[in-house]
Amino acid sequence: MGDRWHVEVDRSVCIGSAQCVHRAPAGFRLDTARQSHPVEPDIDAAEGVLAAAENCPVEAIMITLLDSGEAVFPPEE
Ligand code: SF4
Numbered sequence: 490m491g492d493r494w495h496v497e498v499d500r501s502v503c504i505g506s507a508q509c510v511h512r513a514p515a516g517f518r519l520d521t522a523r524q525s526h527p528v529e530p531d532i533d534a535a536e537g538v539l540a541a542a543e544n545c546p547v548e549a550i551m552i553t554l555l556d557s558g559e560a561v562f563p564p565e566e
Pocket residue numbers: 498502503504505506507508509510524525544545546547548549550
């Protein structure tokens with residue numbers, strides 16, 4: 490893909506289900522409050538991270554293109 494992504498987790502929404510950690514162990518980590526956060530906020534585009542965002546039960550994970558800020562997930566309507 491070649492894109493660079495910016496990844497955020499909305500901690501007011503995350504319910505700590507850890508699915509993102511299982512799908513993308515290099516991408517996400519749970520803190521002691523069982524809230525997910527990206528291991529690195531700015532990453533090379535990665536299928537596992539996108540799959541984690543798509544499968545988060547509460548859509549707490551947002552991915553944007555690092556250079557333009559354009560939405561990767563959730564996609565803009
Ligand atoms: S999958 Fe979503 S709700 Fe579950 S820990 Fe990850 S960000 Fe939080």
